[in-house]
Amino acid sequence: MDNFQFYSPTEFIFGRDTETKAGEMVKKYGGTKVLIHYGSGSAVKSGLLDCVKASLDASGIAYTELGGVQPNPRDTLIYKGIELCRNEGVDFILSVGGGSCIDSSKAIALGVPYNGDFWDFYGTGKEVEKALPIGTVLTIAAAGSEGSGASVVTKEEGSLKRDVGSDLLRPRFSILDPVLTCSLPAYQTACGATDIMAHVFERYFTNTREVEITDRLCEAVLLTMIKETPRAIAQPDNYEARANIMWAGTVAHNDIVGVGRSQDWNSHAIEHELSALYDCAHGAGLAVIMPAWMEFVYKHDVMRFAQMAVRVWGCHMNFEFPDETALEGIACFRSFLHSIGMPINFEQLGAREEDIHKLVKKMGIGDGKTGGFVHLTSQDIATIYRIAANAGL
Amino acid sequence: MDNFQFYSPTEFIFGRDTETKAGEMVKKYGGTKVLIHYGSGSAVKSGLLDCVKASLDASGIAYTELGGVQPNPRDTLIYKGIELCRNEGVDFILSVGGGSCIDSSKAIALGVPYNGDFWDFYGTGKEVEKALPIGTVLTIAAAGSEGSGASVVTKEEGSLKRDVGSDLLRPRFSILDPVLTCSLPAYQTACGATDIMAHVFERYFTNTREVEITDRLCEAVLLTMIKETPRAIAQPDNYEARANIMWAGTVAHNDIVGVGRSQDWNSHAIEHELSALYDCAHGAGLAVIMPAWMEFVYKHDVMRFAQMAVRVWGCHMNFEFPDETALEGIACFRSFLHSIGMPINFEQLGAREEDIHKLVKKMGIGDGKTGGFVHLTSQDIATIYRIAANAGL
Known part of the structure; x- marks a missing residue:
């Protein structure tokens, strides 16, 4: 067996109706102004987004939002997210969606405090030194990004798909309600x-x-x-x-x-x-x-x-x-x-x-x-x- | 499947010679004055204790020590440990031993900031609200205490064996070198x-x-x-x-x-x-x-x-x-x-x-x-x- 480090500090909240705890969890991990980041309209249509917002409201946490994450998440939306977070003073990113949404959230999280292009970290091995904290409400069982420090995103120009990994990108908490995957x-x-x-x-x-x-x-x-x-x-x-x-x-x-x-x-x-x-x-x-x-x-x-x-x-x-x-x-x-x-x-x-x-x-x-x-x-x-x-x- | 929370934030450092990282890890998790808590003479005789001390020295971390933990760890030594920590201003407990040693360390960790008898928490369900941070250097594969929030100790009077559990008692880090178990x-x-x-x-x-x-x-x-x-x-x-x-x-x-x-x-x-x-x-x-x-x-x-x-x-x-x-x-x-x-x-x-x-x-x-x-x-x-x-x- 090779020597190794194992570190998986994410708090997982698993089961029915656990999305109602989103506000409580953001509060526990110090968030005061949240970016809710999500994908297609399904999180809106299903009422999940409203449920998450109600939970944030109940915990007295302010938020702004950015939807539109696509499968194979794009750099273009990430640049938008970084700018939005800086303008609005966001200090916590809450991803509501699947792996693409979480990976996009991680890119925004490392991009906000970085004085340069977030893409510098992807595929280069450059070490992440700072990132906003992230939480997730997972809607697809697949990528495992809810419990990992990895993020994979696509640069539209040239269709380049590259990844980055850091313990700083591990979500503080991840909420997993299997009911959300039934649809x-x-x-x-x-x-x-x-x-x-x-x-x-x-x-x-x-x-x-x-x-x-x-x-x-x-x-x-x-x-x-x-x-x-x-x-x-x-x-x-x-x-x-x-x-x-x-x-x-x-x-x-x-x-x-x-x-x-x-x-x-x-x-x-x-x-x-x-x-x-x-x-x-x-x-x-x-x-x-x-x-x-x-x-x-x-x-x-x-x-x-x-x-x-x-x-x-x-x-x-x-x-x-x-x-x-x-x-x-x-x-x-x-x-x-x-x-x-x-x-x-x-x-x-x-x-x-x-x-x-x-x-x-x-x-x-x-x-x-x-x-x-x-x-x-x-x-x-x-x-x-x-x-x-x-x-x- | 029942709803659950899973939270295992301990950083595990696994493999040969990893005990040399004890000082670095204590520093990473904010310890400045350490109680080294250990059991029988084997940690002394094997040279492990010297190795751990050298590692703390190299990281510029002060320490005091308390040996003598027995299998089925006793309340009497725990009271001594609590007093020692208070007198010496200890802010981090480093357990060097097996499950008994870790469980004794956890008892001391919750006892130091508690204004009363540490035994109040054992077998009663009373919630732990504060505890000193703990790290471990494991020498026996058995109890799993290096990755758990549980502690089991024995009150000598009446031979009462009781337990307590809290996320606050989870070690910040655990160092696992299989070589230490070969003897x-x-x-x-x-x-x-x-x-x-x-x-x-x-x-x-x-x-x-x-x-x-x-x-x-x-x-x-x-x-x-x-x-x-x-x-x-x-x-x-x-x-x-x-x-x-x-x-x-x-x-x-x-x-x-x-x-x-x-x-x-x-x-x-x-x-x-x-x-x-x-x-x-x-x-x-x-x-x-x-x-x-x-x-x-x-x-x-x-x-x-x-x-x-x-x-x-x-x-x-x-x-x-x-x-x-x-x-x-x-x-x-x-x-x-x-x-x-x-x-x-x-x-x-x-x-x-x-x-x-x-x-x-x-x-x-x-x-x-x-x-x-x-x-x-x-x-x-x-x-x-x-x-x-x-x-x-």
């Missing part, structure tokens, strides 16, 4: 589930030996998702299925399932180019990329893929030909994704094989290598895109 | 492992339905302990086994495996009377009590015990007679405890069947009931003690 359409539910499973797999495939505790915790989240996702799709109002998925999404990404080991994250990097170029859902892009990545790299550690096959997908171990078991596990993953309505190749995603050269170039690896499990060259990544382009069941 | 004798290693597994089982047996995610996380910790404990006992210096056990001990008790569900905790309460009366190790007491408790209550939810048998102990499900599978799982647990050198009945523990009446009386339930999974009467508890007294393989 999600099946497709978005499945995209979220895929993202959650991908967050686990990025950590599961490691070169660090003998990290049984995190292996088992990873498998715990995956087994839960395999049980609960089809239930949530078949019965959108099933509170228990939604609750298990929502908490699994947080556990999958606050790094409790990833400490003490090298992690990979190539599938995320490879996917980001797809959602940046085609503006597809991140989860859908992952459904196409991740099994293809697995097929390309599995020979690097056949027994690890066999372990996934047996422990996660319930395959029988082929002791004579472990490769068969490894491949069977990958096939199970792709079948599962298909069964929950995810695309499994470029055509189904709306991507084009002739763009592969452009996608690889935009990743900007050049002659270098990337990834924690298997170090991939630009050529390797092109091959993975090609496998993904033509995949079938 | 533990096999018996203590096994006691710690038993305590860790018991912390999970207290949460696993619940009346809340459909909490798959926490069920699976519980099983992840248990499967890890079943794999790693025999390795650590056979090869005391096996770093990887020690590391997996140490982190499993923290995960088992910061409540990540217990949220969203009712929990039981009867086995702990029943055991506490044993360790209070006989001064035996808490883990050893649990090894005797917990399987007996399981045998007494399993009919309350046969399928949950069958799930444990299949998922944790790898038993084959008997679909015709699920009771058989449930009982097989319990037998596997007791056999495992025996295999790692734990006592499995009163004689092996050094307890006496003729004391059962006294033990039950000291629990103080009277005509009431206790426990979250099955509500037990005093008579039920006497029966469990009798099963424990006479258990065999």
Whole structure:
């Protein structure tokens, strides 16, 4: 096991009607003037925004608001948010929405006290030294941003998707009411589930030996998702299925399932180019990329893929030909994704094989290598895109 | 799933040589005058205490010290610690030891700013409103106190063992170096492992339905302990086994495996009377009590015990007679405890069947009931003690 630091100080408030506690929580963490940041009209239409405002009113907390966050959140709205916060003297950002909304909130939070362009921090490794405190009211189980210090945003000019990470960006509190996710359409539910499973797999495939505790915790989240996702799709109002998925999404990404080991994250990097170029859902892009990545790299550690096959997908171990078991596990993953309505190749995603050269170039690896499990060259990544382009069941 | 709050703000620093960071961490969390609180001479003899002092010196932090914490930590030393802290103007408590040492530190931490007897908080539900900040350097994987807000101490007069819990008692940081646990004798290693597994089982047996995610996380910790404990006992210096056990001990008790569900905790309460009366190790007491408790209550939810048998102990499900599978799982647990050198009945523990009446009386339930999974009467508890007294393989 590698040395590690684990720090997840966010206070999670989970369950029915917990959004009514938003005001109380902002007050607890010192906010006096809040920016409510949200996405599309659904938070307005559902009455959630009114509920949150009533809760802030009841706690005597002033607020201003900025809606319009899109999936794959854009820098343009973030600049607006930073200016608004400075003009209005905002000292706390309350994100009401899914991962995109939280990531946009984090960008605003670090941008407000920074004397320069917030984009300086994205994709550069530049350290965040100051940020406004954030709280979230989560409406989509997927990104895990409610419990992480990470933020991914897209620069419109050039469609660049880049990320930043800092403990200062971890939300002070996150309110998780599974009821808010019951209105999600099946497709978005499945995209979220895929993202959650991908967050686990990025950590599961490691070169660090003998990290049984995190292996088992990873498998715990995956087994839960395999049980609960089809239930949530078949019965959108099933509170228990939604609750298990929502908490699994947080556990999958606050790094409790990833400490003490090298992690990979190539599938995320490879996917980001797809959602940046085609503006597809991140989860859908992952459904196409991740099994293809697995097929390309599995020979690097056949027994690890066999372990996934047996422990996660319930395959029988082929002791004579472990490769068969490894491949069977990958096939199970792709079948599962298909069964929950995810695309499994470029055509189904709306991507084009002739763009592969452009996608690889935009990743900007050049002659270098990337990834924690298997170090991939630009050529390797092109091959993975090609496998993904033509995949079938 | 029940509504819940999850809050685990402790910063964990895990791995080899991390004890050299003690000074840096105390400084980060605002300590200027530290009480180093420790147990027996082993922290002195091993050089750990010198290492911690050197680290504090290097960070320019003043300190005083108080050793002598015993297993089942006593109120008498705590009173001394409180007085010492007040006289010396201590503003941070650094615990260097195992769970007893941390629990003693927590008692001192809440006692210093309290204008009265620290014991007022124990077993009474009285809310802690203020406490000195705590940090820990952990030397035994067992109690999980390094990541919890709980403290259990013993009042010498009357041998009363009682507990308190508060988010204010959660350590600001905990330093976990598995190397420090390599010198533990096999018996203590096994006691710690038993305590860790018991912390999970207290949460696993619940009346809340459909909490798959926490069920699976519980099983992840248990499967890890079943794999790693025999390795650590056979090869005391096996770093990887020690590391997996140490982190499993923290995960088992910061409540990540217990949220969203009712929990039981009867086995702990029943055991506490044993360790209070006989001064035996808490883990050893649990090894005797917990399987007996399981045998007494399993009919309350046969399928949950069958799930444990299949998922944790790898038993084959008997679909015709699920009771058989449930009982097989319990037998596997007791056999495992025996295999790692734990006592499995009163004689092996050094307890006496003729004391059962006294033990039950000291629990103080009277005509009431206790426990979250099955509500037990005093008579039920006497029966469990009798099963424990006479258990065999």
